[in-house]
Amino acid sequence: MLRIPKYRLPLLIGGAFLSLIGIGQAEPPRLSLPLDCTLGLDCLVQQYVDLDAGPGVADPACAARSYDGHKGTDFRVNAARIAREDVAVFAAAPGVVLGLRDGEPDRAPGAPSPPPDALDKACGNGVLIDHGAGWATQYCHLKRGSLRVRKGEQVARGQQLGAVGRSGATEFAHLHIGLSKDRQVVDPFTGASVGEGCGQSGASLWDFALAYREAALIDASFSARALNRRALARGEDRAERLSSRDPALVFWAQFAGLRAGDVIALTVIAPDGAVFAQAQKRLPRDQAEYLFFAGKKRRADPWPGGRYEGRAVLIRKGREILKITRPLSISR
Numbered sequence: 001m002l003r004i005p006k007y008r009l010p011l012l013i014g015g016a017f018l019s020l021i022g023i024g025q026a027e028p029p030r031l032s033l034p035l036d037c038t039l040g041l042d043c044l045v046q047q048y049v050d051l052d053a054g055p056g057v058a059d060p061a062c063a064a065r066s067y068d069g070h071k072g073t074d075f076r077v078n079a080a081r082i083a084r085e086d087v088a089v090f091a092a093a094p095g096v097v098l099g100l101r102d103g104e105p106d107r108a109p110g111a112p113s114p115p116p117d118a119l120d121k122a123c124g125n126g127v128l129i130d131h132g133a134g135w136a137t138q139y140c141h142l143k144r145g146s147l148r149v150r151k152g153e154q155v156a157r158g159q160q161l162g163a164v165g166r167s168g169a170t171e172f173a174h175l176h177i178g179l180s181k182d183r184q185v186v187d188p189f190t191g192a193s194v195g196e197g198c199g200q201s202g203a204s205l206w207d208f209a210l211a212y213r214e215a216a217l218i219d220a221s222f223s224a225r226a227l228n229r230r231a232l233a234r235g236e237d238r239a240e241r242l243s244s245r246d247p248a249l250v251f252w253a254q255f256a257g258l259r260a261g262d263v264i265a266l267t268v269i270a271p272d273g274a275v276f277a278q279a280q281k282r283l284p285r286d287q288a289e290y291l292f293f294a295g296k297k298r299r300a301d302p303w304p305g306g307r308y309e310g311r312a313v314l315i316r317k318g319r320e321i322l323k324i325t326r327p328l329s330i331s332r
Helices: 079-084 116-121 229-233
Strands: 043-047 073-077 088-090 095-101 125-132 135-142 160-163 174-181 184-186 216-223 241-243 248-258 263-269 275-282 287-297 306-316 319-331
Touching (some): 073 079, 125 160, 135 160, 216 287, 216 306, 216 319, 248 275, 248 306
Parallel strands (some): 241 319
Antiparallel strands (some): 043 073, 088 160, 095 125, 125 135, 135 174, 174 184, 263 275, 263 306, 275 287, 306 319
């Protein structure tokens, strides 16, 4: 299971915790999408707040899309998008910058998290914003050198703070945003604090439609070779067009939030409508993320030209909870 060390809130800067300064806002802030992406297309919520105050794990729905001590919401960005361009991080609500850190290196795609003795900088490059009356948001794992704000600056909702990176304790490019009230972690999906328990029916603090998802698709595409996890983490091994003489034809899908007993079914449909390749797997245990593929190596004859289609289905307790398709064109 993918695990990342615990975060420390508020942001640790210069060896001391920053104190929060109220500026007269009694109600909890309404939070906008804090990065420039389209949910379900090039980004997703990878992990939620852990609402279990003990050693167990409980996300807002009392499931395990979190890990012990996780203090925020992780918005993961598609690796191909990150490889192509910077992805802006925005202030989710207006406030004052209480502190920031820059200069921490970005980790190589697919590199393991730093050792436990580096946890004082688990957030990496980040920004801490005071929203008044003890409310604050923290933004972690920003790209080195991307920060655009200064300590003490008043920021507006949607103002750019920096760009998504891989600094600190992270194994993939994402933004960790944490919400707190008087230094107590708050789940923005329900408004519940850690220790109040999961399954709360409180109102969401997001100012846009963002519902809890029991599982999510990280990415899916085709490749002309056997898959390499580091290449995928760099945004490679993905194609919408291949040559008839490429050495392999592989369809892959990567999921987040899988549970023991889940079934992944992949199918590749040939231009004539026949099944070109298929694979199915039942997971023996929970998986924070899982990569699965189906395909063939080319023996001698070229691949038939035309339009192929990759289909991925995630089945939980006999019910389809995710279903996606991806096209592929092969030139003759």
